[in-house]
Amino acid sequence: MTMWNPNDLGKLVWMVAETREEEIGCDECFEQLDRFVEMRLSGLDAVAAMPLVQDHLEKCGDCHEEFEMLLESLRASVRASGAWEPIWRLWVRVRRALGSR
Amino acid sequence: MTERSNEQWLAELRGPERDRALADLRAVLVRGLRVALRGRVRQGLNEAAEDFAQEALIKIMANLDTFRGESQFTTWAQKIAVRTASTELRRKRWRDVSLQEVLDRYGTHSGESDRLADEQPTPEQLTMRSTMVATVRRFVDDELTDKQREAIVAVMFEGMPQEEAARRMGTNRNALYKLMHDARTRLKKRMEAEDLSAQDVLGSIGEG
Numbered sequence: 001m002t003m004w005n006p007n008d009l010g011k012l013v014w015m016v017a018e019t020r021e022e023e024i025g026c027d028e029c030f031e032q033l034d035r036f037v038e039m040r041l042s043g044l045d046a047v048a049a050m051p052l053v054q055d056h057l058e059k060c061g062d063c064h065e066e067f068e069m070l071l072e073s074l075r076a077s078v079r080a081s082g083a084w085e086p087i088w089r090l091w092v093r094v095r096r097a098l099g100s101r
Numbered sequence: 102m103t104e105r106s107n108e109q110w111l112a113e114l115r116g117p118e119r120d121r122a123l124a125d126l127r128a129v130l131v132r133g134l135r136v137a138l139r140g141r142v143r144q145g146l147n148e149a150a151e152d153f154a155q156e157a158l159i160k161i162m163a164n165l166d167t168f169r170g171e172s173q174f175t176t177w178a179q180k181i182a183v184r185t186a187s188t189e190l191r192r193k194r195w196r197d198v199s200l201q202e203v204l205d206r207y208g209t210h211s212g213e214s215d216r217l218a219d220e221q222p223t224p225e226q227l228t229m230r231s232t233m234v235a236t237v238r239r240f241v242d243d244e245l246t247d248k249q250r251e252a253i254v255a256v257m258f259e260g261m262p263q264e265e266a267a268r269r270m271g272t273n274r275n276a277l278y279k280l281m282h283d284a285r286t287r288l289k290k291r292m293e294a295e296d297l298s299a300q301d302v303l304g305s306i307g308e309g
Contacts, residue, residue, distance in 0.1 A: 014299065025278045034179075
């Protein structure tokens with residue numbers, strides 16, 4: 001039997017503590033990732049709207065890496081075209097109308 | 102480049118304007134991939150971005166019917182390009198490494214201490230720690246299958262991408278995630294049944 005390093009066991013126990021009965025897998029996360037990233041870029045609360053995607057991204061290294069890559073590539077497009085500006089402006093107006101921050 | 106709505110993208114990619122729409126989409130993907138691959142590709146960044154975009158275009162065209170219109174079409178397409186690129190990069194990076202090598206490597210260094218040199222636990226702390234490590238390890242041995250243990254060592258401890266571990270285990274990334282989720286759930290239930298909290302464990306082994 002291979003020895004397991006105490007620090008690694010700690011990592012495992014931490015992951016166990018964070019385990020939810022309901023978690024989505026990589027396929028479901030991928031299906032929703034475009035919408036999740038667009039919400040992030042629009043300044044909307046993607047984490048509150050799609051908590052299971054956020055939870056999966058915190059637990060899956062592969063999906064998290066792809067999330068970051070997609071975010072980076074779309075941020076570059078936003079800078080290049082200003083394509084997200086209308087959505088962002090709309091959101092700012094909505095928040096003002098609601099009297100929040 | 103022409104600004105298009107989702108409907109226009111779909112109509113043009115399916116119609117006689119296909120070539121122009123494909124060229125524009127390709128340009129969008131290449132531009133995004135160049136940014137996404139920065140720091141991930143050592144050399145030939147532009148060439149890699151072009152190659153991955155080309156490969157992604159084939160997948161996008163084959164899956165046009167699955168686009169549900171829940172995001173901008175270009176975001177959906179870029180998502181496929183990113184998945185294409187990351188899958189290929191992982192495959193290349195781990196090409197020469199077998200699962201057994203990863204498991205063996207862990208076996209040779211897992212007993213090494215990675216504590217700070219000036220850290221000097223008391224004999225009581227050491228006893229407590231080794232008891233806790235043995236307890237958790239017993240739960241792992243009782244509750245988890247060999248496959249689950251191998252996946253945990255390869256992915257969680259040795260940092261092997263899930264996709265690569267899955268390929269070597271004859272499964273896919275989604276199924277491997279579920280296998281590991283099932284392992285975590287079993288351990289959680291066992292710890293609850295034994296009235297052992299994560300804080301107790303982490304505190305005893307010096308992580309709390």
